[in-house]
Amino acid sequence: MRRWLPASALLLAFVGAWAWLASLPSVDDLTLASPAEVWGAFGDDRDLLLDNARVTLVEVLLGLVVSIVAGVTFAVAMHLSRTLRDATYPLLVASQAVPIVVLAPIFVLAFDYGIGPKLAIVALICFFPITVNVLDGLRSVEQDHLKLMRSFGASRLRTLRSVEVPAALPSFFSGLRVAATVSVIGAVFGEWAGADEGLGRLVLLGNNQLQTPRVYAGVVLLTLMAVALFTLVTLLERLTCPWNRSERTA
Amino acid sequence: MQTKVVAAAVEPPSETETSVAVRGVKRGFRGARREPLLALAGVDLHVGANEVLGVVGPSGCGKSTLLELVAGLQEPDGGSVEVAGRSTAKARRELCAFMPQRDLLLPWRDALGNAALALECQGVPREEARSRAAPLLERFGLRGFEGARPAQLSGGMRQRVAFMRTLLPGRPVLLLDEPFASLDSITRASMQAWLADALAGEPRTVLLVTHDVEEALFLSDRVAVLSARPGRVMQELEVPLPRPRDRRAAVTDPELARLRERALEVLGS
Numbered sequence: 001m002r003r004w005l006p007a008s009a010l011l012l013a014f015v016g017a018w019a020w021l022a023s024l025p026s027v028d029d030l031t032l033a034s035p036a037e038v039w040g041a042f043g044d045d046r047d048l049l050l051d052n053a054r055v056t057l058v059e060v061l062l063g064l065v066v067s068i069v070a071g072v073t074f075a076v077a078m079h080l081s082r083t084l085r086d087a088t089y090p091l092l093v094a095s096q097a098v099p100i101v102v103l104a105p106i107f108v109l110a111f112d113y114g115i116g117p118k119l120a121i122v123a124l125i126c127f128f129p130i131t132v133n134v135l136d137g138l139r140s141v142e143q144d145h146l147k148l149m150r151s152f153g154a155s156r157l158r159t160l161r162s163v164e165v166p167a168a169l170p171s172f173f174s175g176l177r178v179a180a181t182v183s184v185i186g187a188v189f190g191e192w193a194g195a196d197e198g199l200g201r202l203v204l205l206g207n208n209q210l211q212t213p214r215v216y217a218g219v220v221l222l223t224l225m226a227v228a229l230f231t232l233v234t235l236l237e238r239l240t241c242p243w244n245r246s247e248r249t250a
Numbered sequence: 251m252q253t254k255v256v257a258a259a260v261e262p263p264s265e266t267e268t269s270v271a272v273r274g275v276k277r278g279f280r281g282a283r284r285e286p287l288l289a290l291a292g293v294d295l296h297v298g299a300n301e302v303l304g305v306v307g308p309s310g311c312g313k314s315t316l317l318e319l320v321a322g323l324q325e326p327d328g329g330s331v332e333v334a335g336r337s338t339a340k341a342r343r344e345l346c347a348f349m350p351q352r353d354l355l356l357p358w359r360d361a362l363g364n365a366a367l368a369l370e371c372q373g374v375p376r377e378e379a380r381s382r383a384a385p386l387l388e389r390f391g392l393r394g395f396e397g398a399r400p401a402q403l404s405g406g407m408r409q410r411v412a413f414m415r416t417l418l419p420g421r422p423v424l425l426l427d428e429p430f431a432s433l434d435s436i437t438r439a440s441m442q443a444w445l446a447d448a449l450a451g452e453p454r455t456v457l458l459v460t461h462d463v464e465e466a467l468f469l470s471d472r473v474a475v476l477s478a479r480p481g482r483v484m485q486e487l488e489v490p491l492p493r494p495r496d497r498r499a500a501v502t503d504p505e506l507a508r509l510r511e512r513a514l515e516v517l518g519s
């Protein structure tokens with residue numbers, strides 16, 4: 001409980017500053033809605049917000065699943081084959097240098113208006129942190145552990161399963177934490193490029209229609225979604241890698 | 251009684267006529283400033299089948315390097331290493347069970363899982379490997395700690411788990427690198443007694459590296475004393491008492507006392 005206190009205090013201070021800033025006469029109501037107005041929007045537009053949030057959440061979760069499957073598979077393959085790693089690493093980095101904002105409309109053209117382009121964009125953004133972290137994790141194994149496995153006559157697959165994969169788990173979760181946070185941004189980009197539902201689209205539309213409180217309510221929901229995903233990944237890590245925690249506190 | 255417990259848990263060695271021959275072995279590394287650093291300067295050792303050879307020497311003289319060479323985890327830069335007459339690294343790895351100086355337990359496996367690891371690597375199914383490791387865990391005073399992760403074990407407990415992991419596959423040659431170094435003196439004495447009994451019941455060829463001259467003399471048929479780096483064998487001492495030895499008799503034995511003085515003298519020179 002103690003640990004939450006500073007964060008809660010800061011959050012409260014932030015909302016306070018926001019309310020104060022919004023109350024200034026020089027600040028346009030269309031630019032900044034007050035916390036009270038945003039709270040009001042949560043009440044008035046409750047169903048609208050929740051329906052659209054559900055759509056975005058599905059895009060985010062499916063995109064994450066795709067990127068986890070692809071990222072882990074790719075990282076393991078790159079780990080096992082030196083040639084593959086050398087050949088694909090530059091491409092992997094390049095895939096992140098491509099400006100997603102530019103790519104999004106092209107994806108929409110290619111996949112039409114449905115969930116496809118959103119998944120593709122979320123997966124494209126999330127794939128990178130997962131692949132890079134899993135690869136680093138697999139290579140972070142202590143050399144002496146590999147030596148030991150060799151002395152036992154362990155097969156490549158056995159060493160991968162018993163030593164390298166468990167050693168890479170904490171890194172995988174670090175990558176997934178980053179991925180979970182940026183996945184929401186990915187879904188919003190995807191919706192901006194073309195969609196008829198979702199929080200990203202709602203925010204864009206609200207902006208055009210000067211419904212400022214609704215826009216802020218949407219942004220708050222998107223933020224909450226990212227924070228919730230981050231927390232979920234952290235909890236999952238604690239459940240799957242208990243040794244990591246006990247070693248740190250030991 | 252004790253050896254029976256072990257016999258049930260540990261597979262008997264498939265080959266009993268296993269000697270180790272180290273001939274003129276040289277091994278060098280690169281130092282911190284990339285300067286050449288000779289660890290072993292022509293080591294000659296022979297361990298007969300089912301013989302126990304103790305190896306003592308000052309820190310950094312190449313004892314661990316020597317064990318890794320025999321274990322087939324390194325290749326010598328000069329000379330040759332043979333186990334049971336076979337010199338390929340792969341053959342050596344198959345014949346030797348190597349217990350590294352650091353316990354190297356896997357932090358994500360519990361004590362039982364770590365003890366069973368070498369067995370699993372040989373293709374023994376997980377559950378069977380665990381149930382074969384369980385009696386040893388109990389024998390070594392780790393009952394109730396089967397499910398504890400290495401971080402929850404003391405240094406001495408971890409070392410015992412590593413020791414079990416080495417014994418369980420039943421390889422004919424044991425290469426032990428300071429196996430009892432982090433144990434308190436009482437546990438160490440009991441582990442030494444256990445090892446001596448176990449070897450009497452089920453002979454193996456053993457290379458035992460230790461910094462403890464008394465331990466070497468108590469457990470070994472012969473003790474090789476290495477020089478400071480670059481390591482070479484300065485003297486070999488025969489221990490003329492039959493194994494297993496009684497600790498109390500060993501402490502008061504005048505011959506052992508003389509050998510200990512001799513070893514310390516060589517080490518101090």
Ligand SMILES: Nc1ncnc2c1ncn2[C@@H]1O[C@H](COP(=O)(O)OP(=O)(O)OP(=O)(O)O)[C@@H](O)[C@H]1O
Nearest residue numbers: 279280289308309310311312313314315316351479
């Ligand atoms: N992989 C390596 N790379 C570079 N130098 C090494 C390597 N392994 C060993 N050495 C060097 O070789 C020498 C012998 O090392 P080794 O670990 O075999 O000594 P040791 O006799 O086991 O020492 P201790 O009693 O402290 O365990 C040391 O000077 C060490 O720095």
Ligand SMILES: [Mg+2]
Nearest residue numbers: 313314315351
């Ligand atoms: Mg050593």
